[in-house]
Structure formats: structure tokens, C-alpha cells
Amino acid sequence: MFKDATGTTATTIDVSGETVKDLIDALIKQFGPKFGERILDEKTGGVRRFINIFVNGKDIRNLQGADTKLEEGAEVRLIPAVAGGKEFFGLTQDQIVRYSRQIILREVGGKGQKKLMRSSVLIVGAGGLGSPASLYLTAAGIGKIGIIDSDRVDLSNLQRQILHTNDDIDRPKIESAKEKLQKINPEVKIITHNERFAVENALDIVGDWDFVLDGSDNFPTKFLINDACVLKRVPFSHGGVLRFVGMTTTILPGKGPCYRCLTPEAPPIGMIPTCQEAGVLGAVPGVIGAIQATETIKYLLGSGELLVGRTLFFDALEMRFEEFELKRSPNCPACGDRPLIKDLSQVDYGHVCEVRP
Ligand SMILES: [Zn+2]
Structure with a gap:
């Protein structure tokens, strides 16, 4: 889902770190600032609202957020709110989040949202x-x-x-x-x-x-x-x-x-x-x-x-x-x-x- 920002089509990557934050830093180090922009909010430095992070299937919002500790072999998944990222019908990430509840309707979708916006x-x-x-x-x-x-x-x-x-x-x-x-x-x-x-x-x-x-x-x-x-x-x-x-x-x-x-x-x-x-x-x-x-x-x-x-x-x-x-x-x-x-x-x-x- 981040292939345009990471340059890799791999869906699973091995990285090490003690917390989710360490892991994100390691990924940014590996893939560069473009990937960082996609994940972190430039104003707050925190994880963007529309990026969902799951540790062993649990949303980190219900754990300790970016400070959530990782055990050896933990599986961490980074999932944007709507798959497709920046290429999603030319909608910005904020637009995807703002209109997400209607974009997920089959009758609307990204195409319908663009129609409404025009x-x-x-x-x-x-x-x-x-x-x-x-x-x-x-x-x-x-x-x-x-x-x-x-x-x-x-x-x-x-x-x-x-x-x-x-x-x-x-x-x-x-x-x-x-x-x-x-x-x-x-x-x-x-x-x-x-x-x-x-x-x-x-x-x-x-x-x-x-x-x-x-x-x-x-x-x-x-x-x-x-x-x-x-x-x-x-x-x-x-x-x-x-x-x-x-x-x-x-x-x-x-x-x-x-x-x-x-x-x-x-x-x-x-x-x-x-x-x-x-x-x-x-x-x-x-x-x-x-x-x-x-x-x-x-x-x-x-x-x-x-x-x-x-x-x-x-x-x-x-x-x-x-x-x-x-x-x-x-x-x-x-x-x-x-x-x-x-x-x-x-x-x-x-x-x-x-x-x-
Ligand atoms: Zn008439």
C-alpha cells in the first residue's frame, strides 16, 4: 500500500525496534523521507490519523499508541484508512478520511466522490x-x-x-x-x-x-x-x-x-x-x-x-x-x-x- 513511497512491492518487511515508534523510525531510515511524510503528521510529528497501526491484530490506539512495546516476532501492520493511498481518484488523504463513510458505499466510491466534487x-x-x-x-x-x-x-x-x-x-x-x-x-x-x-x-x-x-x-x-x-x-x-x-x-x-x-x-x-x-x-x-x-x-x-x-x-x-x-x-x-x-x-x-x- 505504500509502494510508491517505499519503492518496494514487498508486503512484509523485517525490522527491529523496542516500540512502534522505533519501528516507524527504522522504516523511515530505510525508505526515506517520502515514506515518513505518508506516515507522520508534519505538524504534530505523530502518526497520521488515517493510518491504522495494528500490533498482533490490536489497534495501537487501544494499546499505548506509538509507545506500544513490541515483543520478539510481533507482527505490525500499517494500513491506511482507504487502500490505494495518494492514487485514489486523485483525492488527498484528508479528503479520503473526510468522506470515508460515503466513499465506502458502492454507489459512491472514489469515482462518485470526484463527481460530487465537480x-x-x-x-x-x-x-x-x-x-x-x-x-x-x-x-x-x-x-x-x-x-x-x-x-x-x-x-x-x-x-x-x-x-x-x-x-x-x-x-x-x-x-x-x-x-x-x-x-x-x-x-x-x-x-x-x-x-x-x-x-x-x-x-x-x-x-x-x-x-x-x-x-x-x-x-x-x-x-x-x-x-x-x-x-x-x-x-x-x-x-x-x-x-x-x-x-x-x-x-x-x-x-x-x-x-x-x-x-x-x-x-x-x-x-x-x-x-x-x-x-x-x-x-x-x-x-x-x-x-x-x-x-x-x-x-x-x-x-x-x-x-x-x-x-x-x-x-x-x-x-x-x-x-x-x-x-x-x-x-x-x-x-x-x-x-x-x-x-x-x-x-x-x-x-x-x-x-x-
Ligand atoms: Zn409540466
Whole structure:
């Protein structure tokens, strides 16, 4: 496993020493500094965290660490956390450790991890859905994450918008979001847009991303995300929550139905209450946002069955998930056989998101 650093393909080497530390020193003396760099942390001088050392089958972390005494004939094994070392899909050792729990999944592997690291996801809204979704996507190592939100953090947001803390009240949400996300994973490039997702910027913005995650809290924005993504052929995850219920579906324009196939027009303003008016249990957007992040990752990996042509309803009070078939409507104004929407300016997003022919 260290053959590029040692120049030998031998898997067993005889060396002598009283402790594990002596043995490592002897190996470094034999194989040179390149091998030393692989084994020892340059800052602490200790054994790197991702190198597991076993003495007669026992992890030295459970013995006396590098000071573990060696008896005559002891068998010492040095095993990196993931076999393959530096050549493992071009991932650094820290990346291998950081993402090890998903890299060991057959559906991810080193190849999938590289795919995620080359991908970009736009999250519309850094609120109840955007918080859990952005946390998981950042932790998973998506290469570039965009967040668009023009709001500032309000005390009433903190019950569910877990990206933000008490200290963030009155700060722009995108600023607070970026700070938290970079702390979780400084490798991810976070791009923030401190503006409303609107007719004027929607097409330009969505066109730049591999996938869009709808974390918005109002119907006009949800319709706008749908229409812009369908026009630009950008796949997206739709999510919505209210009180104890949530709903989500995944839309691949050109390959399945869209949000307007399900709901051709938005309910008139005031007909369906908002979370502000009717309330929402904080953990409900947590569940839906986490599902949206899962769908995003599956899409980027090309693994599993997406929620395409299916709408998933979640009822937290009954604690039940229900699935409904969603078919593409030939009369859909966005993705039908003869789509009416050719330009976003045709849609009245201020009212019921109806289309003006
Ligand atoms: Zn449609």
C-alpha cells in the first residue's frame, strides 16, 4: 500500500525496534523521507490519523499508541484508512478520511466522490428547507454551492432554520449561511447571491448550475423556479412544508413531469396559509430538506431511483409517508406538448402564477 513511497512491492518487511515508534523510525531510515511524510503528521510529528497501526491484530490506539512495546516476532501492520493511498481518484488523504463513510458505499466510491466534487448546486432560500439541505450537501463535498436569499435572520426563524444562531439575528441570511457552511467544510466553494430570486434574474442564475434545490417558502417563487428550470432544462428538487406536513418531488425537465403538471396555477394569495400564518413544526422542513439533499446527491451520482413522476407526502402527526403518481400533462403550460411559457415575462407571478398567452 505504500509502494510508491517505499519503492518496494514487498508486503512484509523485517525490522527491529523496542516500540512502534522505533519501528516507524527504522522504516523511515530505510525508505526515506517520502515514506515518513505518508506516515507522520508534519505538524504534530505523530502518526497520521488515517493510518491504522495494528500490533498482533490490536489497534495501537487501544494499546499505548506509538509507545506500544513490541515483543520478539510481533507482527505490525500499517494500513491506511482507504487502500490505494495518494492514487485514489486523485483525492488527498484528508479528503479520503473526510468522506470515508460515503466513499465506502458502492454507489459512491472514489469515482462518485470526484463527481460530487465537480458538481454545482444552487439552493434557493437559506431557510427551513435550505438549512438542512445546505448542511448535508456541504458536508458531502459538493464542489460548488450557490445560495440565493435576500432576507435577514429574524428571531422567529431560529425555531427551524438551523443554519442560523442567536448571534446572527439581523445579519443577511446568506452571510450567516456561508460562515456556518465553510466551518463544516472549507473545501466547498460557497457562492452567495444577496438578492431575491426574481423574473429578471431567474434564467441567468439557474443556467449556471447542475441542479437546483427549491428551499423557498412561497408559491410565486416555487412556480418561478419550475418555469426557469424547465426553460433552461436544469433538474431540480421541489419541496414544501406547512404545519405538520411536507411534500417533495424531483423534476428532470424533458424526462418527466414538472411542478405545473401537478399544480397548473398557484392558489390565489391568501387561499392557502403560509408558515408564518399557519405555523410549522421545525423538524418537518428538516425531514423534507434532508430528502431533497438526498435526491440531489443521487442525481449527481446517477444512483438509485429518483422521485421523478412521484410526489412524496409526509404527515408528521400520523407519521406516514405516502406516494402519489405524477404524470406529465400534455396541456402543461410549462412542459406540455405545446408549452405556453416561452418567456418568464408571460407569467403573472404576483397573483396565481397564471400564464398570459
Ligand atoms: Zn409540466
